[in-house]
Amino acid sequence: MSVRLRVNPIACEGHGMCAELFPEWIELDDWGYPIVAGEPVPPELLEHARRAADACPTLALLLERSSSGRERVT
Amino acid sequence: MPEGATATAREMSAKLPRLLAGLRRGRPTTLAEHRERLGPMPSTASGRERSELLGEVERSGLRGRGGAGFPTAVKLRAVASGPGPRILVGNGSEGEPASRKDTLLMARAPHLVLDGATFAAALVGATEAIVCVKESSEEAAASLLTAVQERSDAGLEEIAVAVRVVSSAYVAGEESALVHQLNGGDGKPTFVPPRPFEAGVGERPTLLQNVETLAHLALIARLGAEWFREVGTPDDPGSVLVTMSGGVSRPGVYEIAAGTRLGDLVKAAGGPTDPLQAFLIGGYAGTWFDVRSALDLSLDHQTLRALGGTLGPGVVIALPEGACGVAETAAVAEYMARASSGQCGPCVHGLAAIADALNDIASGRAAPGTHEWVARWSDDVVGRGACHHPDGAARLVSSCLDVFGAEIERHERNRTCAPPPGMTGLLPTRGAEPVGAGG
Numbered sequence: 001m002s003v004r005l006r007v008n009p010i011a012c013e014g015h016g017m018c019a020e021l022f023p024e025w026i027e028l029d030d031w032g033y034p035i036v037a038g039e040p041v042p043p044e045l046l047e048h049a050r051r052a053a054d055a056c057p058t059l060a061l062l063l064e065r066s067s068s069g070r071e072r073v074t
Numbered sequence: 075m076p077e078g079a080t081a082t083a084r085e086m087s088a089k090l091p092r093l094l095a096g097l098r099r100g101r102p103t104t105l106a107e108h109r110e111r112l113g114p115m116p117s118t119a120s121g122r123e124r125s126e127l128l129g130e131v132e133r134s135g136l137r138g139r140g141g142a143g144f145p146t147a148v149k150l151r152a153v154a155s156g157p158g159p160r161i162l163v164g165n166g167s168e169g170e171p172a173s174r175k176d177t178l179l180m181a182r183a184p185h186l187v188l189d190g191a192t193f194a195a196a197l198v199g200a201t202e203a204i205v206c207v208k209e210s211s212e213e214a215a216a217s218l219l220t221a222v223q224e225r226s227d228a229g230l231e232e233i234a235v236a237v238r239v240v241s242s243a244y245v246a247g248e249e250s251a252l253v254h255q256l257n258g259g260d261g262k263p264t265f266v267p268p269r270p271f272e273a274g275v276g277e278r279p280t281l282l283q284n285v286e287t288l289a290h291l292a293l294i295a296r297l298g299a300e301w302f303r304e305v306g307t308p309d310d311p312g313s314v315l316v317t318m319s320g321g322v323s324r325p326g327v328y329e330i331a332a333g334t335r336l337g338d339l340v341k342a343a344g345g346p347t348d349p350l351q352a353f354l355i356g357g358y359a360g361t362w363f364d365v366r367s368a369l370d371l372s373l374d375h376q377t378l379r380a381l382g383g384t385l386g387p388g389v390v391i392a393l394p395e396g397a398c399g400v401a402e403t404a405a406v407a408e409y410m411a412r413a414s415s416g417q418c419g420p421c422v423h424g425l426a427a428i429a430d431a432l433n434d435i436a437s438g439r440a441a442p443g444t445h446e447w448v449a450r451w452s453d454d455v456v457g458r459g460a461c462h463h464p465d466g467a468a469r470l471v472s473s474c475l476d477v478f479g480a481e482i483e484r485h486e487r488n489r490t491c492a493p494p495p496g497m498t499g500l501l502p503t504r505g506a507e508p509v510g511a512g513g
Contacts, residue, residue, distance in 0.1 A: 008265045009418035010460050029454050031423040 002040035004064050005049055009033075011060035018061050022052035034061070089305045091329040092313050093289050097182045102217040105224040108185040115189050116295055118196035128154070128197050131291065133299035135311040140165055140247075140284030141359070141387045143310070143375040146291070149281060152271045154198040156279030162195040163256065163275060164205035166214065166285040167240050167247030170357040171409070171502040172389045175315035175327045176285050180207060180214035183289065184221035190288025192232040193295050198281050203235045205285065206252060208242040215239055244358075244413035248461045249282050251415070262415040263461035284387070286315050305331035310374035314385070318343045320392035320500055321350055330373065332385075337369035339390065348394035352477055354501070356386030358406050359466020361473035362399065383473070396497040400481050403474040404432040409503040410467035421464040424455035428471055435482055438490035445482050449475055 005025060014032040024045060025037045041049045041063075053061040096103060096111045118124050132147035153160055164187065168176040180187055187205065195203040207215040218237045226234065238256065245251055246261035253274045255261040274280025283291075290312060294302050303311040310332040316339065319325040323344025330339055336353065340346060353368040354360060361383040363371060371377065378385050393399055411425035431448045434440035452472045455464040475482065485491070 007458070008460075009420065009458055010265050012419060014419050029420060029424070030427070030451070031419060033419040033423070033458070035454065035458070 001065060003046060003049070004038065004040055004066065005036045005053070006062045006064050007034055007036055008060045008062060011058045012056075013058050013060070015057050017055045017057065018052040021055055022048045025049065026052065036061075090313055090331065092293055093179060093183065093186060093286070093315060094327070094329045102182055102184050102221065103186075105185055105221065105228055108183075112293075112296060115193055115292070118193065124197055124199075127193075127295060130299050131197070131294055134294045134302040135299075135309070136287065136290055136294060136302065137310055137375060138284055139286035139290070139314065139387065141357070141384070143379075143385065146283065146287055149271060149283070150194065150198055153200075153279045153281040156271065158199060158201070158279075160198055160200045160279045160281065161275050162191060162198065162200040162203040162281045162283070163252065163270075164191045164203070164235075164285045164288050165247060165249075165252060165282055166211070167206050167208045167242070167252060168211070168387070169208070169242065169244040169247040170387050170389055171244070171504065172317060172319055172391055173357060173387050174317045175388060177208075177211045177214045178327045179289055179315065180205075180211070180285055181217045184214075184217040185225075186289040186292050187218070187285045188221055188225065188235055189292035189295070190283075190285075190290070191235050193291055194281060194283060194288060195233050198279075200233070200281060203233050204238050204256065204275075205235055206238050206240045206256070208247070209239055210242045244410070245415050245461065245463050248463070250461065252282065253280060262417055263459075263463070265460045307333035307372070307374045307376065309376040310385075314373070314388050316373070316388035316390055318390045318392070320354075321347045321394035321397075322392050323347055332374040333372045333377075335369070336371045336373055336390070339373065340369070340392065346392060346394070348396060350392050351395045351397075352393045352399055354389070354391040354393065354470075356384040357389035358410060358470060358501075359462070360384050360386045360389065361469055362393075362403070362477040363473075364477050382469075384469075391501060393500065394497060397493050397500055398436065398481065398491045398498075399474060399478040400432070400485055401436040401491070401493070401498065402501050403471060403478070404429065404436040405499065405503055406501050407432050407467060407471055410463070410470075414463060415461075418459040418464070420455045420458035424451050424458075425464060425467050427451055428455075428467070432471065432474075435485045436490075438485055438488050440486055442483075442486045444486060445475055445479075 019026040019028045026034045053063050136146045137143040166176045166180050191203050241261040248263050249270050251261050251263040253270050256275045270280040270282050306312045313329050314332050317327050350365045353363050375385050407429040411429040414421045428451050452468040455468050
């Protein structure tokens with residue numbers, strides 16, 4: 001089981017709070033929208049990730065739990 | 075590329091066409107003509123029959139013909155294992171401006187598409203089947219409606235297929251966008267998951283298949299996996315419809331064996347009208363290839379993917395030497411920016427910035443080094459939309475930077491090019507005129 005951050009790009013309005021709260025994992029592009037690292041968030045940083053997700057005014061930052069090896073069907 | 079992966083032109087003529095065989099000029103094939111040539115579909119009445127036929131589809135190795143090339147059997151099984159009621163959607167929305175194959179197939183071989191639709195619906199236990207046609211394809215919609223009526227009049231025991239007219243817009247044919255439309259929405263992609271196979275139309279497990287994929291299923295059902303694999307490559311078996319345009323004598327829709335050399339396709343399309351410099355393969359989410367490396371390319375998903383490209387929905391455009399690849403790509407980049415559904419920031423702002431910068435380069439207004447911004451933005455937007463629209467646009471632009479690098483540097487030294495008459499606007503950026511079957 002690992003936890004990853006994911007943005008709902010439709011909901012995201014580029015407020016940028018997440019990058020301020022969790023710069024280790026999130027940077028902003030030239031228009032202020034977050035670029036989120038795709039790797040699993042290590043346990044010691046989970047609290048930061050949670051704080052960033054909670055702070056998003058549009059609830060666009062998601063903490064996703066996934067077990068490895070899940071099958072994706074497009 | 076393995077030697078055996080390339081089908082020769084002789085093999086093409088020996089085994090093909092399959093989907094485009096028996097087409098009538100200027101009118102659809104009737105049910106009687108269709109059944110006389112191909113016979114009836116096999117029974118799917120019992121569970122054993124369905125399971126055997128599903129195995130046959132699996133062994134055929136058929137990949138979806140809508141662009142992504144996903145194995146059809148995997149999708150069928152995913153939907154079949156979902157909770158009922160289930161639904162089948164045939165995607166004939168063909169948003170690619172340079173693609174004609176789906177519309178041609180629905181207009182001229184509607185019964186092949188409907189055979190495939192009712193067959194796929196039966197395999198996954200769908201209780202409803204819909205085939206979607208874009209607004210601008212009136213002829214295809216009319217053919218399908220007539221064909222549905224013919225089947226009902228003939229008393230075929232099968233699920234009734236509904237024909238739905240959907241938006242012609244580029245992104246409206248994307249899976250989640252199409253589902254959104256069928257659910258009464260506006261044809262914009264939605265945030266996934268859930269994916270359509272989990273919860274699609276009416277929240278039901280939804281099997282979405284491109285209409286060409288359905289047509290192949292209609293033949294696999296009758297003739298079997300082994301027959302299907304007689305042409306194509308082991309990874310990408312069967313035949314593929316491609317829409318060839320640009321600098322060739324006979325532009326149009328061609329049916330080729332997957333793995334056919336691009337040079338052989340060009341020959342089949344009457345050869346080049348002018349000396350060529352590059353090919354766009356895979357449509358507007360595809361990539362450019364320099365003519366020197368392109369002619370020996372094997373047109374199949376595996377080969378093109380390994381090179382960072384895609385076969386996409388089978389769009390191939392030949393670019394003559396007299397045209398400007400940078401200006402052509404800039405026009406498409408602008409089209410792709412306009413085609414964005416406008417929902418995701420990176421796509422809205424990123425594609426607009428890329429298109430502006432590329433247009434500046436093409437018209438000699440850009441400072442040296444502008445292409446480095448284009449490269450950065452093209453990397454930045456990948457994977458950051460709800461759908462893959464920005465990824466596709468970025469892939470095309472990135473390949474333009476690679477293939478037309480020297481041209482771009484010339485443009486950045488404040489030079490414009492002046493292509494001769496007839497050598498501009500070669501990549502359509504609006505609904506263009508219908509093209510008939512080639513060959």
